[in-house]
Amino acid sequence: MKIKQLKTNRITNPLGFDLGIPRLSFVTYDTNAKKQTAAQIQVALDQEFTDIIFDSGVNARIDSLAFKPTINLKPRTRYYWRVTVWADNGEEATSETAWFETAKLAEAWAAKWITPDLDKETHPVLTREFDLSKEVVSARAYVCGLGLYEMEINGEKAGDEYLTPNFNAYDKWLQYQTYDITDLVRMGQNSVEVSLGNGLYKGRFGFEGGETEIYGNQFSLVCEIVIQHADGNTTIINTDDSWKARKSPILFSGIYDGEIYHAEATDATSYNVKEIDLGHDRLKARLSLPVVVKEELKPIDVIKTPAGETVLDMGQNMVGWVQFKTNAPKGSEIVLQYAELLQEGNFYQDNLRTAKAEFRYISNGEESVVRPHFTFYGFRYVKVTGWSGELNKDDFTGCVLYSDMETTGIIETSNPLVNRLFLNALWGQKGNFLDVPTDCPQRDERMGWTGDAQVFSGTAAFNMDTYAFFSKYGYDLAKEQSGLNGMVPMVVPMATVKGGGSSAWGEAATVIPWNVYLHYGDKAILEQQFESMKGWVDFIRRADEESSSKRLWTTGFHFGDWLALDGDDPNSPMGGTETAFISSAYYCYSSMLVAKAAKVLGKMEIAQEYEELSNAVRSATQAEYITPTGRLALNNQTALVVALFMDLVPDEHRNRLANDLRERLKKDKNHLKTGFVGTPYLCRVLSENGANDLAYTLLLNKDYPSWLYAVTMGATTIWERWNSVLPDGKISGTDMNSLNHYAYGSIVEWMYRNVAGINPVEEQPGFRHVRLAPQPDYRLKYAKAKLDSAAGLYESQWELTEDGQLTFKFVIPFNATATVELPDAALENVLLNGSSLNDVGVSVSQSGEKVLVELNSGAWEFSYTPEVDYLKYYSTHLPLSELVENIQVKNILVEAVPQVAAFPQEMIANIGHQSLRELSHMPFLPISVEVLDDLDQKLKKMKVIVDFQ
Incomplete structure (x- = not known):
């Protein structure tokens, strides 16, 4: 018997996080035992456990999902913990030692915010030298730099993370990071250097091209370095006006446009710094997981395009950057430009809109390994210009950057296209879970759209351990929401987008925390987010009551079933489902989630209140949209799916609506037409309501619109639109067209749950x-x-x-x-x-x-052997398109029904989803029952062979 996955707040050995009341979790494995009979958790101030400050004793009630030791945490202290487990077969095991270390907690900051005495556009490096005359036992740095920063101690980077202090609502709170720099400082002379970049704090960011200086207009730094010596004394280095500044070799940085790095720009001039009054009230120990290089990819090819360009193909749409090794001549400029696809074989960036997405490097003539510092890119292809000599792809490495989450789920099937679809969704998560769950990682947007995060959150929690990631996002959401009287913004952090309040998007406040609780069993997420959950439903309730809608939500702006294919207006992205129906459905759904959360937290009166509210909304929705005989007034896929999934249907009419959904799909030629609202639930509803066959049909369709269409077109991530790229390889439009947009990857939750x-x-x-x-x-x-x-x-x-x-x-x-x-x-x-x-x-x-x-x-x-034959044999009950795909079957068919031979391919495409028996009632194809029965006799021994390519 062994114990693994020792985590604190679902983070392995967290350093300097805001832990609140720490929750310890673990997993016991490698045993034939069935049950845990008892466990013991000990917490100590040393690895040898000679100074134990908490001991649970042998306790039958310890929950491995989340155990809270009673400890009064001290600032800047490392705590070690271990667990012993006893099993029902007599086995016993003790874990290895794990730890967590607190940050400053309530300790006052002695460090001052400082800013360089330079032009506000000049990227600075802030420096301080110090001497140490005593042996160092431990050293920590507590740092926040705005907009983005990287720290070096004696020329070596502190930590392995990038893009600190991460992305959040800077006007509400600022995260500081803690670094263990014990191995970087030394006796004698030391130097600390902190480089600063724009980020979304002061660089260009936001919707419709963005704005600059959204949160601030000056580079700023606060830093405390605390060094413990062997003799018990402490040395503290704080930011103040004794620090100096110099101009950085980074001449420009921006999230959208990239970075310019001038290695020759070695201006040794020392500039003063000055204190800046940003205060310390907003500073908070980190919640964000580190953003790290999780994987490395090598280019699979060097392409010479018809236009004469040199382009690296990474083989995978990824997020991060390309690092390269060069000894280019002094003064030469190497330019890397990033893109998602080629057009007519040539490099193409138009779908990035105004984002330049490039990296410029001016060489100093020395051999160097080069990377950006304060930007990231979404790309598969990299155009290289200015390279000296023959380009060797081995000199380039793709650094895959995302929040430090463990991959927890994997799916494999007999169909390689389905396997690629799963990987596409996983890669979409990797690319868009970079501190914030963004909509896309490449164009001039990259924002934390709440609707995208909500619909994908279930899939995300299967794929990776997302507890800490969503906990930080939820905290930020609640911070933004607190100033909006319960309204949930469209994006978090809000940046330049000040609107909000749309159904499905606002449900990020309720659906995400509930999914996180469901997957990890730690109710702390509900405790943290409960007021946010309740606040969102209260916002809806006020809108309902102010409009006298009587428990329907009929007012305000809503995105509807975003990017659905069933709208009357081809220029509208909002789909064909009435927005009041969608919003009322979510009103019912979110109210019930608040009731469930309240019940988990022991808030029984609140639970009853919101359950009654949810039931009232359900009754009002049924009265408005469902006839006494069970017909839904809105006859499209999303409306039927939402009604079934969100339990809006009276029990006696559930089969009627499920059958209506099957008929609706038949009219739609068994192809989906759903958008962001309907797609996550579509196959789940089908499988759970007697139409599992249709769910698989939708999964396995390879023509547009379908999930596998993108796979057959070479996609390695999920597209924003069902037809982001047309069959001829041309992009379908550039206004809003991302090739790494994970929302439709929510099909993977159905794969975990139903397949x-x-x-x-x-x-x-x-x-x-x-x-x-x-x-x-x-x-x-x-x-x-x-x-x-x-x-x-x-x-x-x-x-x-x-x-x-x-x-x-x-x-x-x-x-x-x-x-x-x-x-x-x-x-x-x-x-x-x-x-x-x-x-x-x-x-x-x-x-x-x-x-x-x-x-x-x-x-x-x-x-x-199942009671129903799972192997399928050809018959007249199968779709015509399947019959004519098999030459032998088609010949038998044509012999009995000669008209079939004359059907053009376009006709098969239009009617092929119907069975021969269904078509036999059509005036153009009269077939007698006798002929059909005779055909079935001839076909019944011919097994359907599935093509997996």
Whole structure:
């Protein structure tokens, strides 16, 4: 038995974070035991645990998801902790030692804010030299630089993170970072240098090209260096007017436009600094995870374009920068320009709008390894100009930059296109989870749009450990919201976008914290965000009551079903679903989430109040939009999906609406038309309402509009639009067209929940208990997923064998349980680990067409022949398009129905989603029942062979 993933506030060994009351979590693994019987957590001031300040004792109630030791934290102190676990089989294990270290806490700042006595556009390096005459035991630096900064001690970079102090609402709060610089300082002379860049604090940023000096107009720095000596004394170096400044070799930096680095610009002139009154009230120990280089990629090709350009192909749309090695002649200029795609084989940047996205380097003649400092790019292609001699791709490295989150989930299927789709969504998350969940990482935007984050948050939490990431974003959201009377902004931080209050976008306040709680089981996220959650619903309620809408939300601006394909106006991006319906649906949904959160937090009166509010909104929505016989007044995909997902449908009419959705899709040729609101729930609703086959059809469609269309076009991330690139390779437009926009990657949540079947359970969150309910389809031979959850590693795998048998393999981690739902199964025919299900001593039951099995920790394998044939054979009930794809089937078809041979391809494209039996009622294709039955006899032994390419 072993213990891993020791985390504090779901961060491994956090240094200088605002921890509040620390919550310790861990995972026990590598054991045949089923349950934890007790645990003991100890916290000490030393690694040897001779100075223990907290000991839980052997305690049966310790929760590995979040345990709060009772400690009065002191500033600038490292705490060590370990856990011992006892299991039900007598095993015992003690973890390795983990730690967390506090920042300044309530300790007053002695350091002053300083700014260089230079022109405000001149990038500075702020410096201080100091001597140390005593042995150093430890050294810390507490730093905030505006807009962005990097620190060096004695010529070496402090820490491994970039773009500090990160991105947040600087007018509300400023994060400072803590660096362990013990190994960088030395006895004798030392120097500290802090380079500053513009960032979004004072550089160009914001919507429609952005503005400058949004939060401030001067480079600024506050820094305290605290050095502990072996003799017990302390040396403190504070920023004040004794520091000096010099001009930086960075001549320009900007988030959108890039950076100019002049290595020859070595002006040794020393300039004074002066104090600046920014105050210390906004300073707060960090919440942001470090932004680090998580991966490195090498170019896969050097392209010579028809226009004569030299372009590196990284093989992957990524975010970060390219680092290169050069010994270019002195004074020569190397320019790197970044782009997402080529057009007619040539370098292309028009979809970046006004963002220059370039890096200029002027050489000093020395061999150097070069990178930007205060910018980042979203790109696959890099155009290189000014390179001296033959370009060698080995001299270039793509540095993939994102917040330091662990990847926790992975999915693999028998279809390589689906596997690439999964990776595209994962890469979209990597590229856009750079401190803020941005909409896109490349053009003149890169903003924390709340709607995008909300719809993707469920997928995000499966893919990566996003607890700390979303905790910081939620804190920032609440800060912005606090000055808006509960309204949630369109973007966080707001920067230049001052509007807000749209449904689906504002739901970032309720949906994200609930998803985080569901995935990690730590209610601290709900405690932190509860007033924000409630404030958002109260904002909606006031809008409702002021308009006398009687529990509908019919006022204000809303984005609607953004970028849906069913709108009447082709120039409008808001889709065809009535915005009042969407907003009222979210009114109901968010009210219920507030009620659920209140119940978790023990706020029972508030829970009852908001549950009653949610029920009232549901009743009003039903009265307005659903007829007494169960017909929804809005007959489009998103409206039907939202009504079903958000539980707006009376139980007696649920089957009616599910059938109406199937019919709606049939009219839409079994292709999606949904936008940002409908897409996240579309396949989930289908699979959970008797139309799993249609969910797979939508997943596996390869023509526009579909998820796999982009994959077949070579996409390596998720596109903003369903047709961001047209079939001829031309971009569909440049006004709003990102090739790395993760919202539609929310299909991956369906892949985890319904294809692989891994579902968290509200009553036991954090994957302490799960519902394992895979829903196979014949068009995949197998699917398998791994999820390294807060409770431990889950595995779920199914396979459909050549003889039509289903096998399921599950792994359930220690101290967790699962309810397994086996589809289309008869209890007496199911084998578990090779034995009859009735003979293995687990709780089983037949529930309609499913067999339910209650399982503890362990590895489990089920096999049975399903009661419904999962292998599909050709018949007249299949879509015409599938029949004519197979030459042998088509020949049989043409022999019986000669008209089919004359159908042009355009006609097949228009009617091919319908079955031959459905088409037989059409006047242009009369076919008798006898002919159809005879065809079925001829086709019934021909198995459908799925093409996975």
